[in-house]
């Protein structure tokens with residue numbers, strides 16, 4: 001039996017006015033893969049992720065999560081998907097527990113199932129010491145963990161994370177990377193970054209986007225081999241307009 005495709009972009013295009021931000025992006029990610037979505041600032045990572053999650057409608061093309069078309073069946077797709085937006089949806093007056101109860105109820109969880117899932121994500125994201133503190137008083141690293149916890153609360157098969165380590169210090173980055181690796185054992189993950197050093201420790205495959213187009217799709221080692229180092233490959237792929 002072949003491995004099911006869990007994340008699929010099929011000819012995705014997104015135009016803002018006369019500007020084409022995402023240009024005919026196609027890829028498919030099979031179950032269990034952890035993929036880094038790499039590209040310089042403004043390359044189109046966030047827009048592609050928003051197309052994949054159904055938050056933004058494509059100008060052309062389609063996206064599927066676990067085989068479900070995200071535009072046609074957004075709610076059904078959302079049940080299979082955890083999304084960590086770039087600046088997570090955090091309400092600073094709430095505590096992590098309050099926020100998780102709020103998101104859990106919004107996703108239809110209740111009673112012992114909700115309590116069990118909250119306990120599981122608090123443990124998985126190492127939030128027990130801050131669970132009852134106001135989110136506004138937490139460090140950026142802990143806030144990122146709270147965002148992760150809300151993204152995986154309903155135990156989705158697929159995780160899409162937009163720059164989860166941005167703005168964190170090296171120790172916090174280590175912690176978030178370890179968490180991504182752990183989540184990657186059971187879930188299909190697409191994680192965006194513009195940081196090269198990020199790619200090899202977390203992902204077995206890299207999708208490189210530049211000027212809204214996929215310019216490389218393969219193993220990080222093969223990307224490095226193209227130009228000697230990952231840094232050279234990044235430069236050579238982004239120094240010319242597509």
Ligand SMILES: Nc1ncnc2c1ncn2[C@@H]1O[C@H](COP(=O)(O)OP(=O)(O)OP(=O)(O)O)[C@@H](O)[C@H]1O
Pocket residue numbers: 016019021039040041042043044045046047048194
């Ligand atoms: N709502 C919008 N209206 C107009 N232009 C937009 C809109 N959203 C994004 N863009 C433009 O589309 C391009 C791609 O942006 P996007 O945020 O997807 O890039 P990115 O790769 O995620 O960048 P970063 O790493 O800086 O977050 C940029 O030029 C951006 O200015």
